Every structure is written in structure tokens, then in C-alpha cells.
Amino acid sequence: MKKTATIAALYVLIACCFPADYFAQESPLSKQDTSLISAIHAFHSRFGTGKIILKDRSIIKKVIVHEIYPYWIIYKKDGSLHDLLIEEIDKIEIGKNKQRVIVFDENNKTIIY
Known part of the structure; x- marks a missing residue:
């Protein structure tokens, strides 16, 4: 019973400290540019799959870029x-x-040539 009361008090404390929509907000890290993604999907539709060349010179072939986020x-x-x-x-x-x-x-920042 004491544990339940402690948890309830913690929820009330959290609710008082943060605005109601605080936890519903998107993180800036999770935002993506939808027009950029639409353009990339159009490129894939027109030109087919792609390949990712990594800085260590390894290559990942036959890929389709699905989403791009800041990092x-x-x-x-x-x-x-x-x-x-x-x-x-x-x-x-x-x-x-x-x-x-x-x-x-x-x-x-994404640059397309």
C-alpha cells in the first residue's frame, strides 16, 4: 500500500511540474523534412535502388532511402x-x-546533386 501511494505521489508531482502537452511534443532529433523525403522517394521510383558509400569505403548496395533525420x-x-x-x-x-x-x-544538412 505504501508503495502505491508513493508512485501516485510521484505521478502527481510530475504532472504539476510539466505542462500537459510536454511529453507529447516531438523531439527536434526526430523531425525530418517531408519534402526532402518525397523528392528522394521520387528519385528511387524513377531511377531505382541506390547504394550507400561509407567513409571507410565500404558499400551497401541495393538500398532505398526511407527516412532522413538530423543525425x-x-x-x-x-x-x-x-x-x-x-x-x-x-x-x-x-x-x-x-x-x-x-x-x-x-x-x-542534405545536399542533392
């Missing part, structure tokens, strides 16, 4: 979703003949 991307390979830190990526090439190339600047 990581989510891509689809063989029907499964995977995530990867942007700091590990050198560039992303979309299309068999590199029709589009995605790079990230030092602030992780």
Missing part, C-alpha cells in the same frame, strides 16, 4: 529497415548511373 538515416534493404549514422556516410548514389547523389555537409 541518422533509415534505409530499406532486402525488405528490412536499417539505420545508419550520417557521420559514417560519404555519399548515397541513386540509380545505376548515379543519376542523383546525396551528400551531407558538416552540419548534416
